[in-house]
Amino acid sequence: MKIKNLPENTLHRLVIYLNVLESMERKKIESISSEDLARRCGVNPAQLRKDLSYVGNLGTKGVGYSVKSLKFSLKKFLGRTEEWNLVLGGLSPLGEFLLNNRDIQKEGFYFMAAFDTREENIGKVINGVSIYNLDQISYVTKAIRVDMAIITSEDKPEEYLEAFLSQKIKAILNLTSTPLFTEDQDIKIENFSFPMALTKLSFFLKNSR
Amino acid sequence: MKIKNLPENTLHRLVIYLNVLESMERKKIESISSEDLARRCGVNPAQLRKDLSYVGNLGTKGVGYSVKSLKFSLKKFLGRTEEWNLVLGGLSPLGEFLLNNRDIQKEGFYFMAAFDTREENIGKVINGVSIYNLDQISYVTKAIRVDMAIITSEDKPEEYLEAFLSQKIKAILNLTSTPLFTEDQDIKIENFSFPMALTKLSFFLKNSR
DNA sequence: AAGTGTGAACTTTTTCACAGCT
């Protein structure tokens, strides 16, 4: 049980464990051993136990883990018992899809506002979320707490990033095809795009024939 | 210059380098040093050079790298000079979004068919792609080459996975909230979901206050 | 008897530092 900084790969795996446990709970599985859960998560059982030891002493020796309570411990540890306020950067097709998507809200992530730079989009309301001009961002951040931003504008992703960082938003999910980085260790940027994910698969296929 | 198995993190970074180079090319930057590119990619310059050494001798000592030719070498190495045939598993909102999305095709990934299990969806055509019943998959794989599958059905993701594996599809992008795994080393599964990505951010925020 | 939690051993990855090419 440590409070030190978690390796990035451990964080990644903890998120996987949480989601696999949620799927097991839906299947009414009540308890599980590290061996069994590890197999379902594609990892070594010792690795799973070591990862969980960052979170706490969660199991019972000689018995295993309760699915429900392990899931709750992970959820708490990962900050997922709280609710988080999001803003969207860029009313792209993907951005519009996300605003209309219920799954993200269901998990406790709420879009509070969206930003765009094209005059014709400003003032629109999509699924209850208003679209503002990016220059007006400070008015929005004055009025509401913003925890995270999702950038989906393929056009000028850096411009959105700058605007969000200027408002002291510290967590960014960048879904454009241009990966974004910052030196600042106080800020976390996650980069993902569909073509990037598919590229890992194309490399795999190319090398397995 | 090795042909050995590439570490997963190196693959991840190579994909980032490729995308950052493409963005630099759009900005008309013609050449770059490892130090400069590394900073734009959030890595150590030695790491960047070591990563690139898996691909080949790509730079010029005392000078640096040509953006255009480094980009091309990476593209080739990652299998992105080829075209790849996709199928979709599950006509979910995200699935429908992907079928309608031009960006994925533009990168050389082509949807050839989509599958669903709900009778009312079978026979529909979305953006030129026909929806088939999942039980009929073998007819489709007999007629066309399928390289990769994208699973977006939150309902029974495992069912789609099984069907795709039974058809010897070796590369899967799973976009549902249930991570999927297989023992089989011949098969590569990439797992991603928006809530999982946001969870990494929520952990970061929870621990930075 | 069974399965967790964890130091210790091992493996892999990252960073350093410099020889060598342009």
Add this chain to the structure above:
DNA sequence: AGCTGTGAAAAAGTTCACACTT
């Protein structure tokens, strides 16, 4: 003179193996 490519050193991450608890 400057920057790459890479062995060697350092750091980090993974797996083993077993003491310990139920």
